[in-house]
Amino acid sequence: MLIEQIPLENGCALGLRFEMQKYPLLVIRAEKGFLMCGYLNVSAAETLGDVAVKVKGVQSFGDMLKATVVEVTKFARELGVETGMTGREALEKMF
Template identity: 55%
Template sequence: MVFIEQIKLKGGIALGLKFEMQHASLIVVKAERGFVMCGYLDISTAEKLGDVAVRVSGVNTFEDVLTAEVKSITPQAKELGITLGMRAKDALELMF
């Protein structure tokens, strides 16, 4: 099953995509200039493509993503002021 949800943040509206896989959910939340991805996706590919991206893990809902701690970031995300350990919601705010 696939879920799409608009997520209202202070800086704008992010788009949440959730794909229910066999054992866990694959989740991406996209803001204007970048996105937060779950552990299913590869941060090194986002880095090679020059994307502003952060990775979180252990999430199953959009709310889980927003409250999760950022585990890895691309250099482009770092340029926006995103740091390891910050909440993904705060990282998304910097992506508007």
């Protein structure tokens, strides 16, 4: 597992990378929520009350920041996160 600090304008996020068989499982955790890759389930995060945002087709933290948000929980929407914004834009709203 790789843990990396990711500096953003509104704070410093924490990136977690788990090497799986073919592609990495990636999560970037901000103060109020997290950005996840396609391995993880937004419905489960919503059920648990999490601020969660999903991007797909990523293999690095840099990819996640540039990728387009494809799915969000209602709790993320309450912070102003919307599908179509970048992962970076979504994370900035989670501080």
